[in-house]
Amino acid sequence: MGGAGSMWDMEAARAALPVVLSGFGITLLATVLGFAVAAVAGLAIALLQRSGGRRLALAVGAPAAFVRSTPVMVQLFAAWVLVPGLDPLVLGVLVLGLHYATYLSEVYRAGIDAVPKGQWEACTALSLPRRRVWRAVVLPQAVRKVLPALGNYAVSLFKETPFLSVITVNEMVHEASAFGSTHFAYLESFTLAAAVFLLASWPTSLLVRRLEARLAQ
Amino acid sequence: MPSDHVPGAEKVRFDRVTKRFGDQTVLDGLDLTVAPGERVTLIGPSGSGKTTILRLLMTLERVTDGVVHVDGEPFSHMPSGPGGALVPADERHLAPRRRRIGMVFQQFNLFPHMSVLANVVEAPRHVLGLDGDEAAARARDLLGLVGLADKEDAHPTRLSGGQQQRVAIARALAMRPELLLLDEVTSALDPELVAEVLDVLRDVADSTDITMLCVTHEMGFARDISDRILMFDGGRVLESGPPERLLDAPEHERTQAFVRSIT
Numbered sequence: 090m091g092g093a094g095s096m097w098d099m100e101a102a103r104a105a106l107p108v109v110l111s112g113f114g115i116t117l118l119a120t121v122l123g124f125a126v127a128a129v130a131g132l133a134i135a136l137l138q139r140s141g142g143r144r145l146a147l148a149v150g151a152p153a154a155f156v157r158s159t160p161v162m163v164q165l166f167a168a169w170v171l172v173p174g175l176d177p178l179v180l181g182v183l184v185l186g187l188h189y190a191t192y193l194s195e196v197y198r199a200g201i202d203a204v205p206k207g208q209w210e211a212c213t214a215l216s217l218p219r220r221r222v223w224r225a226v227v228l229p230q231a232v233r234k235v236l237p238a239l240g241n242y243a244v245s246l247f248k249e250t251p252f253l254s255v256i257t258v259n260e261m262v263h264e265a266s267a268f269g270s271t272h273f274a275y276l277e278s279f280t281l282a283a284a285v286f287l288l289a290s291w292p293t294s295l296l297v298r299r300l301e302a303r304l305a306q
Numbered sequence: 307m308p309s310d311h312v313p314g315a316e317k318v319r320f321d322r323v324t325k326r327f328g329d330q331t332v333l334d335g336l337d338l339t340v341a342p343g344e345r346v347t348l349i350g351p352s353g354s355g356k357t358t359i360l361r362l363l364m365t366l367e368r369v370t371d372g373v374v375h376v377d378g379e380p381f382s383h384m385p386s387g388p389g390g391a392l393v394p395a396d397e398r399h400l401a402p403r404r405r406r407i408g409m410v411f412q413q414f415n416l417f418p419h420m421s422v423l424a425n426v427v428e429a430p431r432h433v434l435g436l437d438g439d440e441a442a443a444r445a446r447d448l449l450g451l452v453g454l455a456d457k458e459d460a461h462p463t464r465l466s467g468g469q470q471q472r473v474a475i476a477r478a479l480a481m482r483p484e485l486l487l488l489d490e491v492t493s494a495l496d497p498e499l500v501a502e503v504l505d506v507l508r509d510v511a512d513s514t515d516i517t518m519l520c521v522t523h524e525m526g527f528a529r530d531i532s533d534r535i536l537m538f539d540g541g542r543v544l545e546s547g548p549p550e551r552l553l554d555a556p557e558h559e560r561t562q563a564f565v566r567s568i569t
């Protein structure tokens with residue numbers, strides 16, 4: 090096999106592929122779970138800020154702003170040090186999920202603000218209970234409005250999963266790197282990893298854009 | 307009618323109600339009484355406070371001063387403490403009373419993500435606690451009444467303005483309100499769609515004893531359904547009377563000028 094920086098080695102690429110793909114499983118898992126955490130926690134943050142009174146809004150908003158404005162890499166390391174013993178994947182999913190939750194809460198908030206005042210007033214005129222107003226009227230319309238933005242954040246979270254390698258999660262880039270160093274085939278393994286990222290996020294982005302166009306109608 | 311309140315000679319009474327937005331006084335010590343079953347139409351120039359009156363009753367605004375009574379008891383306020391002094395009403399006071407009031411808006415305000423049937427089912431189901439079949443049966447009856455029996459699966463955005471407004475009327479009626487507030491419900495409609503909505507409201511007026519408080523520029527309709535028309539100006543009632551008198555022989559020049567301007 091050729092050394093790093095030499096020409097493309099088909100043999101090495103073929104050997105790297107299954108390794109990279111096995112890492113992709115972890116990457117995908119981290120993306121799905123991380124985004125699920127972000128979607129739920131982000132909604133909770135948005136709702137607490139909107140309907141929980143001024144003090145609660147501040148108690149939730151300040152930490153959220155802090156998390157939003159510090160690098161996710163630093164947060165991963167910090168959590169890794171502060172919460173020892175937790176499975177790295179679980180820890181990584183939580184940190185990445187909570188980090189994105191602080192972005193998604195802003196997205197939800199924009200969606201909620203975009204629901205016309207007349208919708209709230211119709212709910213009052215019908216005496217709908219508060220919970221029902223949120224569940225049946227406001228949130229379905231708010232989420233629909235911000236679906237493309239949520240999709241973009243999902244793609245963005247997906248592309249940040251390689252950070253999990255710093256806390257030893259065996260995601261795709263971690264596996265590619267390990268293969269590269271043992272087989273002196275960084276070019277092949279990283280190219281494959283990049284290709285997989287591209288193949289996964291490009292169609293997703295297209296889908297999001299089409300969704301955006303459809304909702305804009 | 308719920309048994310816990312005494313049916314009096316008044317459905318609604320505004321007792322020296324003042325409403326200010328910032329330093330603008332919109333209603334200025336307004337006194338106004340509406341009898342049970344009465345149909346009252348509010349007319350008056352733009353900005354005279356007609357919408358504000360309806361919104362105060364629907365609890366979409368709060369009074370600045372004075373008290374709104376409904377069914378002979380304080381509505382905007384509630385008795386509190388040993389002396390029973392009136393304090394601004396909290397949600398617990400308002401919730402059961404608000405249910406007897408319904409409103410139809412100029413802009414319909416239908417729920418765009420729900421089917422027509424779901425729009426009408428929503429409140430009976432989740433406020434009155436009807437089960438799904440009961441609520442759907444009630445909704446279908448009302449959609450029949452407003453002439454939209456065949457549109458129950460349609461989405462509101464696919465309907466004409468006139469059809470949307472008829473759905474909104476059915477939706478309000480589904481709560482079986484005792485007091486129905488109508489705020490320029492045909493103003494947002496193309497002229498050719500106005501009649502179908504007014505016809506439905508004439509039907510409602512003829513076939514029920516719902517108290518109706520209505521803001522409209524449609525004088526023919528006002529003449530047909532109103533027991534009384536109130537002319538507003540500057541946050542006060544300038545004059546009031548049965549339609550024939552107020553529209554055909556107004557006392558005030560301002561009323562005369564206003565009526566002439568809209569007919």
Ligand SMILES: Nc1ncnc2c1ncn2[C@@H]1O[C@H](COP(=O)(O)OP(=O)(O)OP(=O)(O)O)[C@@H](O)[C@H]1O
Binds near residue numbers: 327332351355
């Ligand atoms: N939420 C609000 N904030 C500030 N000013 C308001 C608000 N709602 C109403 N106003 C003002 O109060 C005044 C009366 O408004 P209202 O809507 O009751 O008048 P109206 O008689 O219904 O007029 P129109 O015939 O134009 O509908 C207007 O000058 C309006 O600008």
Ligand SMILES: [Mg+2]
Binds near residue numbers: 357358490521
């Ligand atoms: Mg108005």
